[in-house]
Amino acid sequence: MKEKMMDTIIELFGKKGFQGTSIQDIVEANGVTKGTFYYYFKNKEDVLVHIHQSFIDHLLEGQEKIITNVDLSHSDQLYQIVELLIDNIRTNGHSALVFFQEMRHLSEEKTAIILPKRQQFQENIQKVLEEGMKAGEFKKDLRADMLSYAVLGMANWSYFWYEPDGEVDEKSLTDLYMRLIFKGIEEETNDH
Amino acid sequence: MKEKMMDTIIELFGKKGFQGTSIQDIVEANGVTKGTFYYYFKNKEDVLVHIHQSFIDHLLEGQEKIITNVDLSHSDQLYQIVELLIDNIRTNGHSALVFFQEMRHLSEEKTAIILPKRQQFQENIQKVLEEGMKAGEFKKDLRADMLSYAVLGMANWSYFWYEPDGEVDEKSLTDLYMRLIFKGIEEETNDH
Known part of the structure; x- marks a missing residue:
């Protein structure tokens, strides 16, 4: 029930924005009572926190598996991290828009939980780049910090335009990017 | 006066969101009366339209100068388009966040004006890539459409994290990206 409600709420936030969505909208869209809403969530911010947390936790978990897999080269790790982000559009594309656009509506306390996780994801990419440089896979004089943002930007921007059911599938888009x-x-x- | 008000409003929208900002907030932040606000703007959406239009018009104008400059190679044109986007962070960074995040609050009619301009900017990058392929500057088998989004994503994502007064200046960031x-x-x- 909670999961089903979350899906509906993510859609509402995506369409009308966090601020533009009332608890009344949420209960109507779900065909439940306010009592049911307050059984699962403390308030509207609580829902937003859930969306942010499950979005970034899912990505960090996937990334963790990739970067701890010693059978992979650093190029492979980088490839699979971008693939993870692109694949995630189909399943969590709506969450992503909420994640990218509604961060400022989290309280300071909640931001203090989410922000370090977002940074962790970026720093892990930076580390893969740095280790790949040391291993001789990547050019030795890269700015791994700045380039980790370039890789992230390229992948994350896809959430704003990419249609997974269009002409180019996820694997092909990842190949093109990589x-x-x-x-x-x-x-x-x-x-040369 | 209108320009000064716009600056304050862009800051308010950036901080509190379009929906979270009231006309009362706007007049208070500017120290003017509601009469003054309505002298310059029809309503809150009208301000949002102004922000979107001046943001994209400025970029399209800059891009137009670059792509019509026949003295530039296609590589140079691509370089300068990315430079244009990165340089714009310092002067219009706050507008950019409103531009990226508040599009959905424009009416259909207004979206119909802004959206084709955003597409124009992307299509111009795609054209530079295509012409550079024909001219032998770029690899011949690129997907110029998908890669135009990759370039845009890399540059546009910088608006979310890049500090122009930090350790890496705009020229260096552009160099790293290019x-x-x-x-x-x-x-x-x-x-090989």
Whole structure:
């Protein structure tokens, strides 16, 4: 029941915004009473906290599995992290928009829980880049910190435009992105 | 006066969101009367339309100058478009957040004006990529449409985290990004 309510609420927040959605809207969309809502949630912010937490926890968990897998090269790890983000659009695309757009409506106390997790995700990408540099997989003079944001930006921006059921599937989009990240777009001439 | 009010309003929208900002908040923050507000704007949506329009018009104008400059290679054009976006953070960073986050609060009629302009900006990047492919500057088998979003995502995401007065200035960030886009991060071995 709680999960089903969460889905409806994520859709409402996506459409009308956190501030534009009332508890009345939520109970109507779910065909339940206010009593039912307050049985599961303390208030509207509590729902927002749930959305943020389950969104980032899911990603951190997936990322953890990738970066602790010693059978993978650092290139493979980077590939799979981007794949994780792109694959997540189909299942959690609506949550993502709430995650990206409604952070400011969390209280300071709740932000203090979510923000370090978001940073953790970015820092893990940075670490993969740094270790790949040391291992000789990546160029030695990269700014891993700035480039971790570039990789994140490329992947996260997809949530705003990418249609998983369109012409290009997730695997293909990941391939396109990773080829850009690994090889760049410049035509290789004989000079170098 | 209108410009000064716009600046204050952009800050308010950035902090409290479009829906969370009342006209009362706006007149108080500006130290003016409601009469003054309604002299310049029809309503709150009217302000949002102004923010969206001036944000995208400024970028399209800058982009137009770049892509019509026949003295530039396509690589240079791409470089300068990314530079335009990064440079814009310092001057219009607050507008950008409103631009990215509050689109859904525009009426259908207003969205019909703004959306094609956003698409135009993306399509112009795609065209630079396509022409650079034809000219032999870029690899011939790129998906210019998907990669235009990758470039946009990388640059636009910077609005969420980049501090222009931090350790890395705009020119350096642009250089870092463009090196990634042109050359990729993979260590070039002697095999290829």
